[in-house]
Amino acid sequence: xxxxVVGSVALDSVETPLGKKEDALGGAATxxxxxxxxxxxxxxxxxVGDDFPEEHIEFLRKRGVGLEGLQRRHGLTFRWSGRYxxxxxxxxxxxxxxxGLFGDFDPELPESYRExxxxxxxxxxxxxxxxxxxxxxxxxxxxLDSMNFWITNKKEELTEVIKKVDxxxxxxxxxxxxxxxxxxxxxxxxxxxxxxKVLLAKRGEYGAAMFADxxxxxxxxxxxEVVTDPTGxxxxxxxxxxxxxxxxxxxxxxxxxxxxxxxxxxxxxxIEDYSIDRLRSLTLAEVEQRVTDFAGFxxxxxxxxxxxxxxxx
Amino acid sequence: xxxxVVGSVALDSVETPLGKKEDALGGAATxxxxxxxxxxxxxxxxxVGDDFPEEHIEFLRKRGVGLEGLQRRHGLTFRWSGRYxxxxxxxxxxxxxxxGLFGDFDPELPESYRExxxxxxxxxxxxxxxxxxxxxxxxxxxxLDSMNFWITNKKEELTEVIKKVDxxxxxxxxxxxxxxxxxxxxxxxxxxxxxxKVLLAKRGEYGAAMFADxxxxxxxxxxxEVVTDPTGxxxxxxxxxxxxxxxxxxxxxxxxxxxxxxxxxxxxxxIEDYSIDRLRSLTLAEVEQRVTDFAGFxxxxxxxxxxxxxxxx
Numbered sequence: 001x002x003x004x005v006v007g008s009v010a011l012d013s014v015e016t017p018l019g020k021k022e023d024a025l026g027g028a029a030t031x032x033x034x035x036x037x038x039x040x041x042x043x044x045x046x047x048v049g050d051d052f053p054e055e056h057i058e059f060l061r062k063r064g065v066g067l068e069g070l071q072r073r074h075g076l077t078f079r080w081s082g083r084y085x086x087x088x089x090x091x092x093x094x095x096x097x098x099x100g101l102f103g104d105f106d107p108e109l110p111e112s113y114r115e116x117x118x119x120x121x122x123x124x125x126x127x128x129x130x131x132x133x134x135x136x137x138x139x140x141x142x143x144l145d146s147m148n149f150w151i152t153n154k155k156e157e158l159t160e161v162i163k164k165v166d167x168x169x170x171x172x173x174x175x176x177x178x179x180x181x182x183x184x185x186x187x188x189x190x191x192x193x194x195x196x197k198v199l200l201a202k203r204g205e206y207g208a209a210m211f212a213d214x215x216x217x218x219x220x221x222x223x224x225e226v227v228t229d230p231t232g233x234x235x236x237x238x239x240x241x242x243x244x245x246x247x248x249x250x251x252x253x254x255x256x257x258x259x260x261x262x263x264x265x266x267x268x269x270x271i272e273d274y275s276i277d278r279l280r281s282l283t284l285a286e287v288e289q290r291v292t293d294f295a296g297f298x299x300x301x302x303x304x305x306x307x308x309x310x311x312x313x
Numbered sequence: 314x315x316x317x318v319v320g321s322v323a324l325d326s327v328e329t330p331l332g333k334k335e336d337a338l339g340g341a342a343t344x345x346x347x348x349x350x351x352x353x354x355x356x357x358x359x360x361v362g363d364d365f366p367e368e369h370i371e372f373l374r375k376r377g378v379g380l381e382g383l384q385r386r387h388g389l390t391f392r393w394s395g396r397y398x399x400x401x402x403x404x405x406x407x408x409x410x411x412x413g414l415f416g417d418f419d420p421e422l423p424e425s426y427r428e429x430x431x432x433x434x435x436x437x438x439x440x441x442x443x444x445x446x447x448x449x450x451x452x453x454x455x456x457l458d459s460m461n462f463w464i465t466n467k468k469e470e471l472t473e474v475i476k477k478v479d480x481x482x483x484x485x486x487x488x489x490x491x492x493x494x495x496x497x498x499x500x501x502x503x504x505x506x507x508x509x510k511v512l513l514a515k516r517g518e519y520g521a522a523m524f525a526d527x528x529x530x531x532x533x534x535x536x537x538e539v540v541t542d543p544t545g546x547x548x549x550x551x552x553x554x555x556x557x558x559x560x561x562x563x564x565x566x567x568x569x570x571x572x573x574x575x576x577x578x579x580x581x582x583x584i585e586d587y588s589i590d591r592l593r594s595l596t597l598a599e600v601e602q603r604v605t606d607f608a609g610f611x612x613x614x615x616x617x618x619x620x621x622x623x624x625x626x
Contacts, residue, residue: 087495089495182402183538184536185536185537185538185622185624186538188624189538189624193624193625203519205497206516206519207519207531209536211536211622211624212624213624214620214622214623215617215618215619215622216536216609216610217611217613218520218533218611220533220611223497223498224496224498225496225498225499225502226496254613254614254616260613261613297530297531298530298531298532298611298612299608299611299612300567300571300573300574301567303567304528306527306529307527309524309526309527309528309529311498311501311505311506311524311525311527312505312506312526
């Protein structure tokens with residue numbers, strides 16, 4: 001039971017309606033690993049520079065994340081700075097991106113990573129995603145994330161990767177952009193016809209929608225009154241999703257539905273604090289409690305009472 | 314078991330990505346009555362002019378809708394024309410509104426309407442909503458809808474009505490506007506503190522969210538690949554919601570959760586055709602089938618297969 005993840009390890013500076021945080025631990029592979037390591041063994045492939053604080057390496061090591069594939073080179077770590085506005089809390093406005101060493105990153109998988117059960121291709125250049133797929137042996141599940149930049153600039157290459165994965169995980173807007181449609185069902189049809197078994201569309205505060213042939217599954221988002229920092233919600237969603245599946249060793253559609261609830265619960269914790277800070281102390285029991293809460297949100301038979309929602313007080 | 318509804322009866326001209334329809338039967342009270350009459354006795358309060366086709370009256374009468382409170386006067390029926398764009402199918406762009414006789418509408422409830430179990434105050438001037446509340450005896454459930462126009466121009470009067478109802482039913486954007494917040498939980502808190510037991514926020518293609526003290530319930534929308542005409546989705550949602558409750562004679566929170574699913578299913582049928590056309594042949598069994606489907610959308614244990622979602626074909 002292990003997951004190999006390839007993606008960015010970064011230093012983020014974010015500004016949200018509630019405050020600012022400079023040079024915090026960030027990056028898709030970091031968020032993913034921090035979440036998924038609650039469930040299973042994670043092996044990270046990425047690159048950082050001499051400016052990357054040792055304490056972050058130590059944090060990942062203590063969580064049991066495999067770091068053999070994390071290159072530490074001479075130069076600068078990938079840096080991203082962005083801003084979230086109260087009126088559009090789900091969408092970051094990028095202030096600056098400094099690629100640093102990530103600009104000519106060439107993912108090289110250590111021998112021990114190649115036998116992983118699951119591979120998560122976080123949002124990077126589709127050419128690199130393809131290179132990773134060529135290095136793994138026979139994973140039971142291959143999952144891809146992407147973003148508008150690659151859909152706009154490298155759609156053909158992205159399509160080649162999509163043809164080779166089992167699950168496409170994207171923001172709803174990206175799935176619509178890829179499918180050149182305004183209907184998510186139509187986008188799902190286009191993507192599934194390329195080969196993947198599942199499209200998993202992240203919808204921010206509206207939860208997530210999963211499409212497979214003749215299957216539709218919907219997970220709500222956890223209703224939060226305050227969002228501290230939305231950064232990493234999507235990557236920790238992926239971490240909860242794949243972490244659950246890898247731990248269960250079950251990649252059926254039924255398992256994926258439960259995994260979507262774990263992803264949504266995980267994302268809801270992430271945005272309660274800056275960076276990966278809320279996940280430092282998070283336990284699997286807390287995640288499972290929220291997954292149980294979800295049943296109360298959607299089943300009319302559940303007589304669920306939510307202490308956090310004392311709306312009359 | 315009966316519902317008294319007050320609101321517009323109109324002639325609509327709409328343009329959608331799929332086509333046009335001129336002078337079709339429309340209006341909030343019409344949509345509501347057409348949907349709710351599948352479940353229970355509905356008594357309509359409204360006004361139409363000499364230009365209103367007799368066949369529409371006949372249609373409502375055949376559905377068993379009480380028309381004693383529908384004033385037929387000399388003048389013009391309320392007319393609305395609007396356009397929906399493919400990229401924003403949930404939001405109508407109003408081309409023209411001709412109030413006609415609706416401009417000085419003064420709702421007068423026939424004696425037989427005053428004992429109704431439920432009252433639905435469709436989206437009209439809050440002063441008129443208040444007038445209706447003064448005429449009913451002791452309904453078990455009072456539900457209000459409204460819109461941005463009244464929130465902007467008559468917030469104080471609207472607040473007076475909100476204080477007197479049990480359920481506030483609004484589009485999510487309207488609830489946020491009323492609550493002067495970007496958090497739906499915060500908006501729910503503000504509205505519930507005025508007195509209502511429930512805020513029911515309609516979210517278009519994202520379904521509906523229901524808030525009560527320590528309760529959150531979420532109904533997804535039915536995943537449709539094609540939307541023919543979104544007009545009336547919100548009012549038929551209300552019709553399914555109140556219709557179910559009135560028929561069940563149960564106004565508990567548990568019943569309301571099931572009612573939300575009926576509302577969401579009803580709205581999904583409405584948008585499959587122009588005007589109220591899909592509802593002409595719709596049966597309660599079809600609505601109940603969609604309500605059952607919803608369980609398959611949200612419960613990981615349900616092994617649900619949806620014929621309409623043959624995405625690999």
